[in-house]
Amino acid sequence: NAGVTQTPKFRVLKTGQSMTLLCAQDMNHEYMYWYRQDPGMGLRLIHYSVGEGTTAKGEVPDGYNVSRLKKQNFLLGLESAAPSQTSVYFCASSYELDLPLGTDTQYFGPGTRLTVL
Amino acid sequence: GIQVEQSPPDLILQEGANSTLRCNFSDSVNNLQWFHQNPWGQLINLFYIPSGTKQNGRLSATTVATERYSLLYISSSQTTDSGVYFCAVGHGSSNTGKLIFGQGTTLQVKP
Numbered sequence: 001n002a003g004v005t006q007t008p009k010f011r012v013l014k015t016g017q018s019m020t021l022l023c024a025q026d027m028n029h030e031y032m033y034w035y036r037q038d039p040g041m042g043l044r045l046i047h048y049s050v051g052e053g054t055t056a057k058g059e060v061p062d063g064y065n066v067s068r069l070k071k072q073n074f075l076l077g078l079e080s081a082a083p084s085q086t087s088v089y090f091c092a093s094s095y096e097l098d099l100p101l102g103t104d105t106q107y108f109g110p111g112t113r114l115t116v117l
Numbered sequence: 118g119i120q121v122e123q124s125p126p127d128l129i130l131q132e133g134a135n136s137t138l139r140c141n142f143s144d145s146v147n148n149l150q151w152f153h154q155n156p157w158g159q160l161i162n163l164f165y166i167p168s169g170t171k172q173n174g175r176l177s178a179t180t181v182a183t184e185r186y187s188l189l190y191i192s193s194s195q196t197t198d199s200g201v202y203f204c205a206v207g208h209g210s211s212n213t214g215k216l217i218f219g220q221g222t223t224l225q226v227k228p
Contacts, residue, residue, distance in 0.1 A: 031214040042121075042203055042218030050213050058215065090160065094214045104148050104207070104214045108160040 002026055004109035006091050012115045013081045021076040021112050023091030031095045032074040033058075033106070034066060036087040043090060049074055081116045088113050119144045119208050123219035130194050130226050138189040138222045140204030148207030149180050150216065151189050155200045163189070163202075194226045 007022045023032065030051050035043040035058075045058030049068040063085060065077045074093075078085060091109040120143040130136055140149075151163040164171050164178040166187065171178055175194075180187040191198055201223050205216035 033214070033216075035218075040220075042220050043205075043216075044218070045215060048213065048215055056213070059217075088158065092160075104150075105162050105165045106150060106205075106214065106216065107162065108152075111158050 004091055004093055004107050006089075006109040006112050008112060009110065010113050012117065013078075014117050015082060017081050018077070018079050019081065019114075020078075021089055021091075021114075023074045023076070023093075023109060024072055025074075025091075025093040025107070026072060027093060027107065028071075029093035029095055029107075030071075031093060031104075032068065033092045033094075034064070034074065034076045035090045035092065036060065036085075037090060037111075038087050046076065046089075081114075083116045086114060086116045119146070119206060119217055121204060121206055121217055121219035123202075123204055123222050125222060126220065128222060128224045130224065132194060132196060132226055132228050134194050134226075135190070135192045136194060136224070138191070138202050138204075138224075140187040140189070140206075140219055142185050142187075142204075142206050144185075144208055146182065146185075146206040146208045148214065148216065149182075149187055150205050151178055151187070152203045152205065153198075153200055154203065154221070160203075191224075194224075196226045196228055199224055199226050 033048040034046040047066040052071040089112045092106045094106040201221040205218045
């Protein structure tokens with residue numbers, strides 16, 4: 001049981017380049033989330049998904065797109081990277097349908113450190 | 118939107134000491150979680166505690182939802198407790214699991 005995994009672990013982009021971050025979970029969770037963490041700050045939610053085929057905006061969605069074509073995968077895309085998107089990106093998942101409501105513990109991946117030059 | 122404030126922002130302890138971290142929130146919540154981010158950046162869930170009290174070894178947490186605060190207690194601290202502790206809350210009528218994070222408390226435990 002690998003939990004939540006993220007690919008890649010590190011990436012350096014030039015301004016204007018595009019890339020996709022992959023998050024995978026093997027815990028059969030319904031909900032998945034993408035956060036960014038900037039130095040000295042807490043995490044901010046970018047986008048989230050409450051099930052396969054669904055996505056929704058979080059606190060800071062501008063400049064990012066997401067897709068959830070399979071239940072176990074949640075992709076985060078940057079179409080035209082900007083230096084302001086330099087950050088550490090975390091994926092998380094939660095909520096198994098067959099557990100009682102209120103069991104929303106979030107499990108996090110190891111993070112992807114992205115630098116945009 | 119809901120505001121989440123953690124105190125103190127920084128804390129330095131000698132190994133073996135006890136500490137209390139506080140999380141205040143500005144609105145009612147349906148979800149509250151405490152996380153530890155270790156020095157290597159990994160985020161570990163410590164407690165899911167929208168109300169009541171829980172204990173796990175040397176750590177315990179209490180949330181008083183009616184008064185809009187939560188406390189994380191660390192007893193007999195160890196150097197491995199160092200890192201950043203985050204409180205995160207969810208609120209609203211629909212259960213989407215979305216969390217709003219506080220700024221964190223940075224803990225350093227000295228040997």
